[in-house]
Amino acid sequence: xxxxxxxxxxxxxxxxxxxxxxxxxxxxxxxxxxxxxxxxxxxxxxxxxxxxxxxxxxxxxxxxxxxxxxxxxxxxxxxxxxxxxxxxxxxxxxxxxxxxxxxxxxxxxxxxxxxxxxxxxxxxxxxxxxxxxxxxxxxxxxxxxxxxxxxxxxxxxxxxxxxxxxxxxxxxxx
Amino acid sequence: xxxxxxxxxxxxxxxxxxxxxxxxxxxxxxxxxxxxxxxxxxxxxxxxxxxxxxxxxxxxxxxxxxxxxxxxxxxxxxxxxxxxxxxxxxxxxxxxxxxxxxxxxxxxxxxxxxxxxxxxxxxxxxxxxxxxxxxxxxxxxxxxxxxxxxxxxxxxxxxxxxxxxxxxxxxxxxxxxxxxxxxxxxxxxxxxxxxxxxxxxxxxxxxxxxxxxxxxxxxxxxxxxxxxxxxxxxxxxxxxxxxxxxxxxxxxxxxxxxxxxxxxxxxxxxxxxxxxxxxxxxxxxxxxxxxxxxxxxxxxxxxxxxxxxxxxxxxxxxxxxxxxxxxxxxxxxxxxxxxxxxxxxxxxxxxxxxxxxxxxxxxxxxxxxxxxxxxxxxxxxxxxxxxxxxxxxxxxxx
Numbered sequence: 001x002x003x004x005x006x007x008x009x010x011x012x013x014x015x016x017x018x019x020x021x022x023x024x025x026x027x028x029x030x031x032x033x034x035x036x037x038x039x040x041x042x043x044x045x046x047x048x049x050x051x052x053x054x055x056x057x058x059x060x061x062x063x064x065x066x067x068x069x070x071x072x073x074x075x076x077x078x079x080x081x082x083x084x085x086x087x088x089x090x091x092x093x094x095x096x097x098x099x100x101x102x103x104x105x106x107x108x109x110x111x112x113x114x115x116x117x118x119x120x121x122x123x124x125x126x127x128x129x130x131x132x133x134x135x136x137x138x139x140x141x142x143x144x145x146x147x148x149x150x151x152x153x154x155x156x157x158x159x160x161x162x163x164x165x166x167x168x169x170x171x172x173x174x
Numbered sequence: 175x176x177x178x179x180x181x182x183x184x185x186x187x188x189x190x191x192x193x194x195x196x197x198x199x200x201x202x203x204x205x206x207x208x209x210x211x212x213x214x215x216x217x218x219x220x221x222x223x224x225x226x227x228x229x230x231x232x233x234x235x236x237x238x239x240x241x242x243x244x245x246x247x248x249x250x251x252x253x254x255x256x257x258x259x260x261x262x263x264x265x266x267x268x269x270x271x272x273x274x275x276x277x278x279x280x281x282x283x284x285x286x287x288x289x290x291x292x293x294x295x296x297x298x299x300x301x302x303x304x305x306x307x308x309x310x311x312x313x314x315x316x317x318x319x320x321x322x323x324x325x326x327x328x329x330x331x332x333x334x335x336x337x338x339x340x341x342x343x344x345x346x347x348x349x350x351x352x353x354x355x356x357x358x359x360x361x362x363x364x365x366x367x368x369x370x371x372x373x374x375x376x377x378x379x380x381x382x383x384x385x386x387x388x389x390x391x392x393x394x395x396x397x398x399x400x401x402x403x404x405x406x407x408x409x410x411x412x413x414x415x416x417x418x419x420x421x422x423x424x425x426x427x428x429x430x431x432x433x434x435x436x437x438x439x440x441x442x443x444x445x446x447x448x449x450x451x452x453x454x455x456x457x458x459x460x461x462x463x464x465x466x467x468x469x470x471x472x473x474x475x476x477x478x479x480x481x482x483x484x485x486x487x488x489x490x491x492x493x494x495x496x497x498x499x500x501x502x503x504x505x506x507x508x509x510x511x512x513x514x515x516x517x518x519x520x521x522x523x524x525x526x527x528x529x530x531x532x533x534x535x536x537x538x539x540x541x542x543x544x545x546x547x548x549x550x551x552x553x554x555x556x557x558x559x560x561x562x563x564x565x566x567x568x569x570x571x572x
Contacts (some may be wrong), residue, residue, distance in 0.1 A: 030248060030545070030546060033250075034546055037549060038548055040552070041552070106410070112412040116412060116415050120419045128423065131416070132420065135412060135416040136565060139416070143562045144562075146557075146561075147559065150554075150555035153556075
């Protein structure tokens with residue numbers, strides 16, 4: 001099968017840039033902006049599509065680790081044993097159904113949020129401080145990944161300060 | 175864990191969120207209305223003529239039949255509202271036959287920020303003569319005449335940024351340049367001080383709830399955005415929940431309740447490039463009664479500013495270093511500034527940005543609910559910088 005996104009995405013973006021954009025009414029600002037954003041999204045999807053699986057697998061592994069640490073902190077590891085075992089198995093193997101990995105990470109995200117609620121709800125200041133510290137450590141890495149993925153969108157004031165996502169995921173090719 | 179279908183929310187689930195996150199009645203009203211519309215159709219392109227027909231119906235109801243609308247055109251700008259400029263010939267009370275340019279501001283089925291036209295209309299009317307704001311004329315708060323809730327205000331001249339500069343899709347990080355930033359910065363401080371000293375108690379603000387001194391207004395504000403996050407987020411973002419808990423544990427008592435615009439920033443005022451004077455403050459829809467430090471905390475958000483030309487200073491919202499802004503604000507307003515509260519609201523605004531961008535914008539784009547779905551989707555890329563700034567502040571202040 002030849003009709004694959006690796007060439008179709010850049011081809012669509014090129015057509016929009018070369019043919020459609022010049023033909024668009026320059027005074028129609030909303031249309032101009034929407035088309036430029038469409039091209040921008042296509043460019044990002046085309047250039048980062050090959051990193052998506054590695055990104056999702058990395059997210060799964062880190063969320064599983066954070067969920068496991070929080071569960072240990074709260075003494076609720078048994079409640080999350082199945083989820084953590086399933087995530088650990090896939091993260092360890094480095095293989096799995098892409099949609100299933102995203103769904104599992106979403107379960108982990110929800111579990112982490114529930115544990116945050118549980119922890120703060122106990123009214124224990126020392127425990128709250130530990131959760132706060134744990135979530136700060138988690139966020140430090142998670143946000144770097146997210147910012148790396150969103151880097152081509154141009155929101156960073158100092159883009160050089162954010163490592164490219166390929167490098168963060170160990171996927172730099174010579 | 176029960177699966178919630180947020181694209182078709184169960185009214186009982188919405189009601190539980192209402193109970194869990196009590197907030198101002200008007201905010202509750204607009205958020206609940208949004209949930210009732212959620213399962214409905216997405217945005218279908220509207221022709222200007224269709225909107226004008228609704229506008230005519232509104233005007234017939236308000237002023238009778240003696241008017242004429244002409245030259246109605248789409249206005250660009252703003253990620254959350256449909257805006258049309260038009261000319262109205264009418265018999266204006268106290269003036270007589272006149273022709274003036276006006277703007278219709280209308281919501282799409284869902285927008286980046288769901289707000290009340292009733293409240294925007296009310297506060298704009300109250301601010302006339304206090305600050306530079308557009309005149310307001312009529313409101314259709316529940317979409318009885320137009321396709322969606324809308325208001326009509328006067329057309330104001332001016333620009334959000336100097337000619338010839340480019341900025342991001344939302345106007346984030348506007349660079350006013352050395353010529354404008356000094357005079358604009360001074361006016362921003364002056365207007366902020368006027369707003370915070372304004373006697374709201376004498377104003378009979380009917381669509382605003384009046385908070386008790388202490389933390390009630392802070393809690394309403396957090397509850398508002400926590401509810402929005404619960405109703406809109408597609409996937410959980412654990413650090414958003416973490417920040418919400420930090421905000422609740424560290425709510426600063428309010429020593430003096432002030433009117434706060436709640437989106438007082440570069441990009442939300444127009445200025446005249448010849449005189450350098452601010453011609454109008456826009457987007458009052460989030461205004462509420464709260465802590466003056468809220469505005470100051472927003473100016474402290476570094477993501478909204480940029481470095482000076484020589485790289486030696488960070489300019490808050492492109493205007494001036496935040497330290498200087500806080501100092502001058504104290505001098506001009508005569509009101510004290512507490513750094514801890516500025517930091518608190520800096521974190522709050524980073525949190526709120528994440529709620530809007532990662533929660534509502536993604537949800538609206540997924541449902542095809544706006545007139546510019548790609549704009550609201552594109553904004554998602556800005557959320558992570560905001561969360562990182564919050565994380566950085568929290569790491570510093572604990």
